[in-house]
Amino acid sequence: MASTSHLSILLFSLLLLLAATSPTTAKNPRALVLPVTKDASTLQYVTKIAQRTPLVPVKLTVDIGSRFMWVNCEQGYNSTSDRKVRCSSPICPPLRGCGGNICGLGPDNRISKTGTFGDVVTDVLAVQSTDGSNPGPIVSVRRFPFVCGTAFVSQGLASGVTGMAGLGITNLSLPAQFASAFKFPNKFAVCLSSSTNSPGVIFFGNGPYVLLPNVDVSEPLVYTPLIKNPVNTASGFLGEASADYFIGVKSIKINGKALPINKTLLAISEEGKGGTMISTVHPYTVMETSIYKAFTSTFVKQLAGVTRVAAVAPFEFCYSAKGFVSTRLGVRVPQIDLVLQSKSVVWSMFGANSMVEAREGVLCLGFVENKPHAYF
Incomplete structure (x- = not known):
């Protein structure tokens, strides 16, 4: 898994963590928000979603350049709403495996430098909505696609983490899938903390991105392509x-x-x-x-x-x-x-x-x- 970049950069910033509220339904929120914490042992950035039926919390390591979300399906994955994706489905990308008419992709762990092959599956996923300033209701996607990983490819992840959240430039990444499901722009903002004691946040969709002390952090920024x-x-x-x-x-x-x-x-x-x-x-x-x-x-x-x-x-x-x-x-x-x-x-x-x-x-x-x- 050799990367060829000559400068790999991680940006740090102190942030407000938006608290979760009780699950409700909302079709088209303005934006979504995920909390991010820095694991003290591994220094990995970890977020949490709710997935499956019934909903259970799932911790994922954030990989901003990974292609999709993958979850270890070998250990304790129980749901009444998961469905394997057929090769003929528009969800299944052109460059993929196809065995028994089931779409397959390769979960990739760039921390442990391991990879495997797994089925593409859909299941319920729930996440916090926001207006950019305050938390809104938790909203859900009935058939959110992810890839089934294994215990092998999960090696090296932080304690309690069972997969990775991919935010990369693909149609299966979290930003692209959230944008498709909720009809907002395919964009996201990541603000991470250098401290294991201060939380961070990921916004998906439209701004503002208001953090303490009531500042829209998107306004004073200088932009680069x-x-x-x-x-x-x-x-x-x-x-x-x-x-x-x-x-x-x-x-x-x-x-x-x-x-x-x-x-x-x-x-x-x-x-x-x-x-x-x-x-x-x-x-x-x-x-x-x-x-x-x-x-x-x-x-x-x-x-x-x-x-x-x-x-x-x-x-x-x-x-x-x-x-x-x-x-x-x-x-x-x-x-x-x-x-x-x-x-x-x-x-x-x-x-x-x-x-x-x-x-x-x-x-x-x-x-x-x-x-x-x-x-x-």
């Missing part, structure tokens, strides 16, 4: 385009100075290699080796006055927390800027995003090198 990689970046999907989301980083700056890197690595090649991929299954930003060395060399030189301490895996550059000054944006460290489609469109990262408390009293630069077979 999402780029589609024509070559797949996951296992088991030869011949298909990637379902992952990429952004067009043009250069990387530290404290306003551009790094001396090979910028061709920041673009997606004809073979689908390179580029900057958004990821929720890799807990830290992963860089191609030459970019990582230029980045860390420049960053570390500007922290020369702070006491270095022993490295804490998987990080290479760690420091005594006593040497930093705290600000409202985290500890004071060099500012990191990803320059996007123009010089005025910049993704800036400060201490709260770039430094990780690896253990008590130790802060590490939260970027890792993409060594062969280490992260992808």
